[in-house]
Amino acid sequence: MPELPPGRSPESGAEPHHHPHGHxxxxxxxxxxxxxxAAERNLSEHTVRAYSSDAAELLRHARNAVGAESPLDDLLTLAVLRSWLASMSTAGQARASLARRAASARALSRWLYRTERLTTDPGARLQAPKRGRPLPGVLRQDQAGRALAEAASVVENGVPESGSGTLKIDPNxxxxxxxxALLELLYATGVRVGELVSLDVDDIDRDRRTIRVLGKGGKERVVPYGVPAATALNSWLDRARPALTSENSGPAAFLGKRGGxxxxxxxxQVVHQALERVNDAPSLGPHGLRHSAATHLLDGGADLRSVQELLGHATLTTTQLYTHVSVDRLRASYRQAHPRA
Structure with missing residues (x-):
């Protein structure tokens, strides 16, 4: 990475006058x-907070490195952007974090240029180490089936106390x-956990067996679900939800013990407990069920575009990650079964 001009780094002491809380x-x-x-790009509150924090940090770094009262064109050069990433790399930040910070710096630079605060867009030439994308953990189809069968058995029979004939949890x-219903719907639709908990009763079309969810970036989509999920969901809505409804419930589709x-x-917690009942299942959360649903759809012959639409991915590149999971499984099966593998 290019060096900053000698005597201009924070360590040099060349700029003794700093604003302790930022310029x-x-x-x-x-x-x-x-x-x-928030308003124009419609990013989530979490993303806005992260990008804003990055922007403030980058500007502090730039003023310390270049000069506290320097104009933006001198502050945000490609060399300064690279030195900001280099400082975090030296501090031991992971490649994924550096990639996100680089994306954040590019977004800030692009906005400053578009609003004519910068005369050039230095971020357009900024690169960062490519983010390593680990393959997501997934359940085998038989593991998913057993987890859901166990959950159904608990509903029917309750949970016995270990070593006694009494019930720890009443099936009623x-x-x-x-x-x-939560487990069946998560696996049937592959929706994000945030999308699931945000569901209202009116978002569920029981006749068509679809749910309407609000995904990332405020994008709405309709996702179908199958017969087992419909059976579990109808049982919850008709029989169990009324028993928990309170003045705090509102239109929420899924309620907690106190009605909220x-x-x-x-x-x-529900997903972890369900998978604990399956001896050979990996420890996964709701996102693991999402990964599993996507992988099993592709294993079953669904096309990539359809899976992208179901999952609410902005780009096909994200969905393609699941094809690698399926190929890895195929390769493992080949090595195990073929006599000349």
């Missing part, structure tokens, strides 16, 4: 940038019916 002009700039990200508990909308942490 006042930069604070205003970051606030405007955050409004742009509406939470058990809810848990089965179920949260993501509770759903994760």
């Amino acid at each position: 006042p002009h930069d604070q205003v700039l970051v606030e405007e940038y955050a409004r742009h990200l 508990d509406p939470i058990l019916v809810r848990d089965l 909308r179920v949260n993501q942490r509770q759903v994760r």
Whole structure:
């Protein structure tokens, strides 16, 4: 990475006057940038917060390196952007983190150039180490089937106390019916856990067996589900949900014990407990069921575009990750079964 001019680094002491909480002009700039990200790019609150924090950090780094009162064109050069990434690499940040920071710097640079605050766009030439994308953990189809069968058995028979004939959990508990519906719907649709907990009763079309979810970037999509999920969901909505409904319930499709909308942490616990009942199943959360649903769809012959639409991926590149999972499985089966593998 190109070096900054001698005597201009933070360590050199060449710029002794720093604003301890960031330059006042930069604070205003970051606030405007955050409004742009939220209003014009429709990014999530989490992403806006992350990109805004990156912008503030980058500007502080630039002023320390170049000069506290330098104009933006001198502050945000390609060399400064690269030195910012280099400082984080030296601090031991992972490649995935560096890739995200580079994307954040490019987004800021592009916005500053488009709004004529910069005369050039240095971020357009900024590169970072390619993000390593580990293959997602997935269940085998038989493991998914056994996990759902166990959950259905719990609904029907309850959970016995270890070593006794008494029941630890009564099969009439509406939470058990809810848990089965959650699991069936997660696996049937491959929706994100955030999309699932945000579901309202009116988002469920029981006649057509579809749900309407609001995905990333505020994009709405309709996702179908199958007969087992429909059976579990109807049982929850007709029989169990009314037993938990309270003044806090509102239109929420899935409720917690106190009648409020179920949260993501509770759903994760449900998935982990369900998979613990399957001896050879990996420890996965709701996103693991999403990965499994996508992989099993592709294994079953679904085309990539359809799976992309179902999962709500913005680009086909993200969906293609699951083809690697399927190919890896095929390769493993080949090595195990073929006499000349």
